[in-house]
Amino acid sequence: MKERGFFGVDGLDRAIPQGMEYGSQILVHGDTGVGKTVLAGEFLKEGLVCGDTCIYVACDEPPAVMRDHLRDFKVGVRAYEEAGRLLLVDAYEEEESRERHFIANQYSLEKYAVLESNLLARFADRRVRLVVDSLSTLLIPFAQEEILEFHRSRLKSLRKKGILAMDVFVDGVLDRRVMTVIGHFYSVNVRMKFGGPKVRPERLIQVGKVKSGKFDAVPRRFGISPVFGIIFAPDVEV
Amino acid sequence: MMNSEDVYLKIINSIYLTLSRATGTMPFGGRHYLEEITRGVGEQILKDYGEEFKLESTRPSDICKAYFNALGYLVFLEEGAFQLEDEGNSVLVTMSQEHCIYQSYCRRAQEEGLLFYCPRLGALQSALKNALGLEYSTAVEFEPASGVCHGKVFPVKRRLRTEMMHFVDDTLDIAGERAVLFTKDVYLSFLVAVNEYAPFILQKVLFDTGYRSFLNIAREAADCYKIPEDSLQVCFEEMKNCGIGRIELVSLDTSAGHAVIRCYQSFEVAVVEGMELYRTPRVTCDLLRGQLSACLTVILGYPIICEEMQCKALEW
Numbered sequence: 001m002k003e004r005g006f007f008g009v010d011g012l013d014r015a016i017p018q019g020m021e022y023g024s025q026i027l028v029h030g031d032t033g034v035g036k037t038v039l040a041g042e043f044l045k046e047g048l049v050c051g052d053t054c055i056y057v058a059c060d061e062p063p064a065v066m067r068d069h070l071r072d073f074k075v076g077v078r079a080y081e082e083a084g085r086l087l088l089v090d091a092y093e094e095e096e097s098r099e100r101h102f103i104a105n106q107y108s109l110e111k112y113a114v115l116e117s118n119l120l121a122r123f124a125d126r127r128v129r130l131v132v133d134s135l136s137t138l139l140i141p142f143a144q145e146e147i148l149e150f151h152r153s154r155l156k157s158l159r160k161k162g163i164l165a166m167d168v169f170v171d172g173v174l175d176r177r178v179m180t181v182i183g184h185f186y187s188v189n190v191r192m193k194f195g196g197p198k199v200r201p202e203r204l205i206q207v208g209k210v211k212s213g214k215f216d217a218v219p220r221r222f223g224i225s226p227v228f229g230i231i232f233a234p235d236v237e238v
Numbered sequence: 239m240m241n242s243e244d245v246y247l248k249i250i251n252s253i254y255l256t257l258s259r260a261t262g263t264m265p266f267g268g269r270h271y272l273e274e275i276t277r278g279v280g281e282q283i284l285k286d287y288g289e290e291f292k293l294e295s296t297r298p299s300d301i302c303k304a305y306f307n308a309l310g311y312l313v314f315l316e317e318g319a320f321q322l323e324d325e326g327n328s329v330l331v332t333m334s335q336e337h338c339i340y341q342s343y344c345r346r347a348q349e350e351g352l353l354f355y356c357p358r359l360g361a362l363q364s365a366l367k368n369a370l371g372l373e374y375s376t377a378v379e380f381e382p383a384s385g386v387c388h389g390k391v392f393p394v395k396r397r398l399r400t401e402m403m404h405f406v407d408d409t410l411d412i413a414g415e416r417a418v419l420f421t422k423d424v425y426l427s428f429l430v431a432v433n434e435y436a437p438f439i440l441q442k443v444l445f446d447t448g449y450r451s452f453l454n455i456a457r458e459a460a461d462c463y464k465i466p467e468d469s470l471q472v473c474f475e476e477m478k479n480c481g482i483g484r485i486e487l488v489s490l491d492t493s494a495g496h497a498v499i500r501c502y503q504s505f506e507v508a509v510v511e512g513m514e515l516y517r518t519p520r521v522t523c524d525l526l527r528g529q530l531s532a533c534l535t536v537i538l539g540y541p542i543i544c545e546e547m548q549c550k551a552l553e554w
Binding site for chain 1: 437438439441442445496517518519520521543544545546547552
């Protein structure tokens, strides 16, 4: 039986009981501030305790933000980084980066794909999780055709390499039609949004698609605890 | 045919040897109990025959000499076979083994690698405790070439908490704290229950429980020893006595705040073995991680989070 990975968020994992094969790609999209990066952090934490090598490409903020975020949840970031099990890649500061791993000159998607591919090649013998947060930021300057072609070839390559990849998209950054097409390329789609009354909005999460697999598509409420991270409310249906 | 004195010696040595074997397999404080027995024998002799035990000075070597003077006529102490030298609050004792009535026990215990406390030093230990009201311990090395034993009776900085386990009336007590023993089934039931009702707290609860439960132990250990490795060793012994597993410090870089630690026969691995508590195979020693994090944080003096980087029970 093939190895399966999970998000590390109990309620969400129960929505995909069979888990995700390594080589699957997850699209996480949602409103600004809804908790996409927190979900990415949970995904990384789960990978670390399961023995995966976790790579986090920070596009919207310096990697130090994710480092601090993980530390807040009492993850021994330094131990994992020293062991080469956690790589925080700076795609935010570009040339000014002080990080050990950084991606600069992101004027070409082709070049980004090569840099990412080179990085992954170093861990060809390991089980790898890759998170790009957020990929939509990288894609802003590019034309629709370029974006679609980039996705087709990149996701194919990640699948072949057996990478469990999570790409984060901020809603409203890319054209809606582009997002619809992109959504088809991914094995798993997760939507996060604010809902409920405007005076007291609620966070909602929904698994929108799992290719060739069962899933529970009911949107569910969740909260973010500074101690426990994402707390799913499995028994509260909307 | 053996004379009666030989038979008595044989019996005494056999009793001590059997005690060493038995206490070595005792959980918690086997070492402590054996030491209590050797010291306790000396104390009883002191009670029964020590009317003449009069102190003229509080120097440890003088206390030992006063003890010899009071009880020197007793064969087991062999007055004159001891040389005493002060070393701070400790006493260095050089003893001839030639006429030692415990030599058969001593040799066999060393051959078998058993727990061992010299009964002769135990007598001095009891005298020092009686006179100064301080806890003392003993150590001895035998030099076969010269037939001389080099012993030391020294003040104890701290006893392991887990060695101080007693029944007080109907309650189990460890170092003054009410205690209870759990088997792995009980512990597993606790894990399963937490996992069923609030899975997102399980790892955190275990880590924090381990962390909080070892803060005081780590503080006491840090107060007793200047060298971090010595303090850590005390903590590791407490963990082992609790049944967590045998902990080994592979390396420690105090300036970098980096330690490599191994745990053998981990209780937390044994508990979840064969159970599908988690969806995917993973490291599970969160209680131990918390305990080690507390120890290193206190002993090194800055926040440390321990991570379990590898587990032999998993294939990665």
